[in-house]
Amino acid sequence: MPERRTSLPSRDHLALRRRGRLPAWASLMFRVGLALSLIGLVLAVHWFDREGLKDNVDGSVSFTDVLYFTMITVTTVGFGDIIPVTDRARMFDTFVVTPVRLFLWLIFLGTAYSFVLRHTWERFRMSLIQRRLTGHVVVAGYGVSGAEAVRELIRRGTPAERIVVIDCDDAALVEAEACGAAILHGDATRNATLEAVAIDRASAIIVSAGRDDTSILIVLTARGLAPDVPISVVIRSEDNEPLAHQAGADTVINPASFAGLLLAGSTRGRHLADYVGDLVAVGGPVALHERTVAEDEVGKPLSAIRTGLGVRIYRDGAPHGFWEAEAQSLAAGDLIVEICPNRQPG
Template identity: 65%
Template structure:
């Protein structure tokens, strides 16, 4: 089987109605309009004249209604009374127009629009830049995307890759681009423009799959920040060796919270508060500004500085390095959430 080209992995957004529902309401509308016209023609059959045998049967009414609505008109059955002619002029003619619009709309929805959407999504894919790729949209992946959006990342700057169409439905419903594909393949990641991505989050549900995705992403883009979730402590080292920038073990983190709670009933609450945008404070990381260079970490105007990263090494707020910030330092600080900052 020939390999799938990168441009065959297309981004999608959720349709407003399932295909079956879209077809069903169109069919129902056509049948309803047709039934209305047949019923009125049958009631007013005295106003019709059959030039063939002079008798208008129910089959004749169905036949006359169909050829009238489809604009064929053979002239073998014609309206002869004013009421019948007015009904055909004022009711059947609009129904005829509705039929044409419905047929054209159906052709647009299921043929033309799909071609257009494919073209548009392909253009958007080519224009993707500074986006976040999320590989895996299970419980952890979906919560991660919710948190990203809560932190201000637009949905159209998030690309979700998963092999399950059901999982992608929710991602599409909140505005994300989705790709139903295998994230372990080079072509899949190339198709979502991984070389232009801001970061990648890997949460495939299985450690081996997540590590393989990380390996694939790392060899494509050596400098890309990659965060990965692993559930087995033995795999944390493997994940780092695969190229993960950040390795998170939710089980270990839960253990830290539980252990911390034994030394103070509010410690776990505060840590959860720091990690979520729904709390009053949150952790933020940024580069030192030109105005802050030369000042101590404790002199930050907005937040509470707790750590700096200089030349890849971490330094706490109590260490000598924190007494003087330098250009290129990365600051980790505790800041109020946007809602609390506005209230203040």
């Protein structure tokens, strides 16, 4: 089972992260510069107010003594060999040096976490997540179609935590995470990205990248990594539909063509589009269902099934309507497409 928050652009990370305004090296240099600036400020004040310090070793306070005292006091509470003796020096150490010391420790700990501990922890989480990912649905692209597909999957009873969304847009990933899906910030055309979500152990892949060339490349990459996983893809140009099939897509959906079919059908009857909508949406009174023929149905006509209204069978990959001779005697291995009364999940 995938965890709910998983995102980064490479196979080494699966945790949501927004890209910072500064690159990693610049962020590190900024923290080092800030720490040195604070130490320099304390050093300067101690040097100019060195009369307020007392060296219990030799009684003389040199620049080396001031440098040593500054470094010791901003990192620890001091050793007592050099101490502030005037009220002004003591107040400075109390109200300036102590907050600086705490702030420097926060900088050091934050830097250690950001550049060392976090990456180690995320790699550990990555290995755990990858082992648990199985039977999930991968959605490559969280645009309009991808987002609606995720919502419909959830409405149909797919647990949100079994959906993994891949996208390069942080805002889209935030929306997907709000739905409860696992998320991965990355390029779905890359092998490493798809391997990071265990594409070969997925139950289905939905591709909706927004561009036909990108979607087809994702399909090609996914098919190479997961030869047996069903792939559905959204293609917006009719000319690209054959290419999507050649790339390995099992189902190619053209939203514009489908909308055109509904519009044209509505001219022949005002209820036709409503009924088609009922068939494809989980909220309607009827639903399309695909299943393998049952053992006790072999040899019977498609019209004799009791689970729903059989409208088509697929035999050896070829479709046959309920009126055709092939549908008059069901065979083992046939896939039945039927219209059933809608059963809401749960």
